[in-house]
Each structure stands twice: as structure tokens, then as C-alpha cells.
Amino acid sequence: MQLINPQDIQIRIDQLTGQDLFIHLELTTGAYANHLDSTRHPASAFISNAGIRYTNGSISGTGPYRVGLKTEQGWVYAEGLTHVDETETERLIMAGHDSQGKLVVALQLSRDKFE
Amino acid sequence: MNTKQAGHQRILVVLPHPDDESFVASGTLAKYIEGGAIVTFACLTLGEMGRNMGIPPFANRVTLPAIRKLELEASCNAIGIQDLRMLGFHDKMIEFEDKELLDSQIMTLVKELNPSLVITFYPGYSVHPDHDATGAAVIRTIGRLPSADRPLVYCSAFASNHEQMIGKADVTVDVTAFLNRKMASIQAHRSQFQAAELVGNRELSDEEIRTRFGTEQFWTYRFDESL
Numbered sequence: 001m002q003l004i005n006p007q008d009i010q011i012r013i014d015q016l017t018g019q020d021l022f023i024h025l026e027l028t029t030g031a032y033a034n035h036l037d038s039t040r041h042p043a044s045a046f047i048s049n050a051g052i053r054y055t056n057g058s059i060s061g062t063g064p065y066r067v068g069l070k071t072e073q074g075w076v077y078a079e080g081l082t083h084v085d086e087t088e089t090e091r092l093i094m095a096g097h098d099s100q101g102k103l104v105v106a107l108q109l110s111r112d113k114f115e
Numbered sequence: 116m117n118t119k120q121a122g123h124q125r126i127l128v129v130l131p132h133p134d135d136e137s138f139v140a141s142g143t144l145a146k147y148i149e150g151g152a153i154v155t156f157a158c159l160t161l162g163e164m165g166r167n168m169g170i171p172p173f174a175n176r177v178t179l180p181a182i183r184k185l186e187l188e189a190s191c192n193a194i195g196i197q198d199l200r201m202l203g204f205h206d207k208m209i210e211f212e213d214k215e216l217l218d219s220q221i222m223t224l225v226k227e228l229n230p231s232l233v234i235t236f237y238p239g240y241s242v243h244p245d246h247d248a249t250g251a252a253v254i255r256t257i258g259r260l261p262s263a264d265r266p267l268v269y270c271s272a273f274a275s276n277h278e279q280m281i282g283k284a285d286v287t288v289d290v291t292a293f294l295n296r297k298m299a300s301i302q303a304h305r306s307q308f309q310a311a312e313l314v315g316n317r318e319l320s321d322e323e324i325r326t327r328f329g330t331e332q333f334w335t336y337r338f339d340e341s342l
Contacts, residue, residue, distance in 0.1 A: 001172045102166040
């Protein structure tokens with residue numbers, strides 16, 4: 001994983017515009033959040049391999065970054081993105097890692113289903 | 116001190132995530148394996164929803180399952196586990212799985228292997244929903260066997276309130292003689308072990324390692340009591 005360069009991500013988002021894609025979107029505090037600190041509210045959500053087609057998409061912010069994807073019927077939004085998998089050419093695999101390196105958010109787009 | 120460390124020739128370990136085996140039982144397993152035991156580790160998931168991705172991150176949601184599979188195999192090698200079964204369930208989803216499917220897979224292993232000891236998590240006292248659901252599935256499954264046929268079941272527990280509810284562990288295994296294997300097992304999980312709450316990214320002193328990892332504790336599950 002490499003740190004996000006927003007210009008590169010914008011190009012990748014544009015390349016996937018208007019296509020039938022699979023999305024993985026996730027936000028998590030981790031299952032141990034409350035065990036390690038009882039004042040913390042554990043929360044996680046993910047949606048895996050939902051179908052999506054967006055008409056406009058962009059990356060915003062100065063890092064960590066935000067991404068918004070406008071679909072025909074609504075929106076997809078993710079905040080806190082820091083890293084991208086630079087080895088992926090077809091898919092866009094982004095993640096946000098906290099100061100301890102733990103994943104807190106993931107946003108992934110692919111023409112093929114994620115395994 | 117502990118009278119329950121009788122010899123076991125066939126041990127079945129049922130845990131949901133790669134690296135659970137390292138922290139729960141790697142020293143105990145290494146000890147039994149040295150004594151001649153054959154250990155089967157049924158790992159329910161590949162930990163593909165884990166949050167630790169290495170420091171700096173070298174994994175992501177797409178690459179993590181394959182990475183953790185290799186880490187799991189390396190950990191089992193470090194411990195000496197002879198038989199690793201990856202059951203292919205989805206990380207974080209064990210509590211939502213079809214219980215009949217889960218239980219039948221565990222029952223198939225129990226019937227095939229006929230273990231005298233099964234190691235799992237204590238349902239309700241193991242913090243992660245996958246841990247609790249895995250332990251519950253094992254207890255349900257073994258509980259269905261006639262009592263004379265049931266293997267001994269050791270459970271691991273670490274919820275904040277666990278001693279208050281289920282008392283102190285009745286099995287304490289001194290694994291100081293097997294700490295090399297245990298630490299090698301922990302460190303085989305490269306994407307995980309640098310996490311601050313596990314080992315962290317600094318070298319621990321021998322004394323710290325002995326204090327933190329030198330004993331493993333279990334609760335023998337009592338099927339006749341409704342805990």
C-alpha cells in the first residue's frame with residue numbers, strides 16, 4: 001500500500017465512471033474497541049459486493065481524503081482514506097489507516113466481484 | 116497445582132481466526148506435541164476482516180486473506196501442528212452463520228478425529244463475537260454427544276468480567292519451556308503482531324515475554340452445569 005496521491009486517484013475514479021461495478025465499503029472501530037477502552041463505542045459496518053454505477057466521482061481533502069460517488073439514485077461517501085494499493089491496475093483498492101496502522105475505513109471498486 | 120495435564124494423543128483446536136492459536140494455546144500445544152500428540156487446528160476463517168495490516172501497511176482487504184493464510188501455515192509450522200483445516204467461513208460473520216452448517220462441520224471433525232481434548236473459546240466471555248460464536252458452536256456440538264463420549268473441552272476466556280462470572284481458570288499450563296515456539300508462532304502473523312496491544316513494535320525483554328506469555332490458562336467446560 002502507498003500513500004494516496006489524490007491526482008492519481010481522480011484519474012482512476014474517472015476511468016471507472018458509468019460502469020457496472022462491485023463495491024466494498026467498510027468502516028470499523030474494531031471488535032476490541034470497548035474491551036480496550038470501556039468509554040469507546042464499538043461500531044462497524046461493511047457492505048461487500050454490492051452493485052454500483054456512478055455518474056460522477058471525486059476525491060477531496062488534504063489527507064486523510066474523502067471520496068464521494070454520485071449514483072443515479074443517490075450517493076456513496078467515505079472519509080478517512082490514506083492508502084491505495086499501487087499494484088492494482090484494474091481495480092481501485094483504497095483504505096484508511098489510523099495512527100497505529102489499523103484499518104478504519106475501506107473503499108474498493110472493481111468490475112469483477114471481490115472474492 | 117494442576118492435575119488435568121494428562122497425556123492427550125489426539126487434540127482438536129477450534130478457533131475462528133489465524134493468530135488465535137498463538138495467544139490461546141500455542142505453548143500448550145507445543146508441549147503436548149513434544150509429548151507425542153497429533154493436533155488438528157480447525158480455523159474457521161482467514162481473518163480477512165482484520166484491522167491490522169502491518170506497520171507500515173502491506174496488506175489490504177483484497178490481499179489480506181491470502182496473506183493471513185500463509186501466516187497461519189507458518190504459525191502452525193512453528194508450533195508443530197500437523198493438521199491444519201481451513202473451514203472457509205467469513206470473518207466477523209460466525210454469529211450469523213447457519214448454526215446447523217457450523218455444528219455439522221465441527222461434529223464431522225470430532226467423529227473423524229475422536230480427540231480426547233478440544234480447545235476453543237469460552238462462549239460469552241471471549242470478547243470478539245466470532246470467538247463467542249465459535250465456542251458456542253463447539254459446546255453445542257460436544258454437548259450433543261452422550262456424556263461418556265465427550266472429550267474434555269478447555270475454553271479460553273478473557274472478557275473483563277470473566278473471573279467474576281466463571282471463577283478462576285482450573286487449568287494453568289506453564290509454557291516457559293516452549294516460549295521460543297510460542298513467540299515464533301505469534302511473529303509468524305506478520306500482519307498482526309506489531310499491533311500495540313499484542314506485542315508492539317519493540318523487542319520485549321525475556322522477562323517481559325515470560326511474564327506476559329509464560330502461562331496459558333483454560334477453563335474446563337462443565338456440561339452438566341448451566342453456566
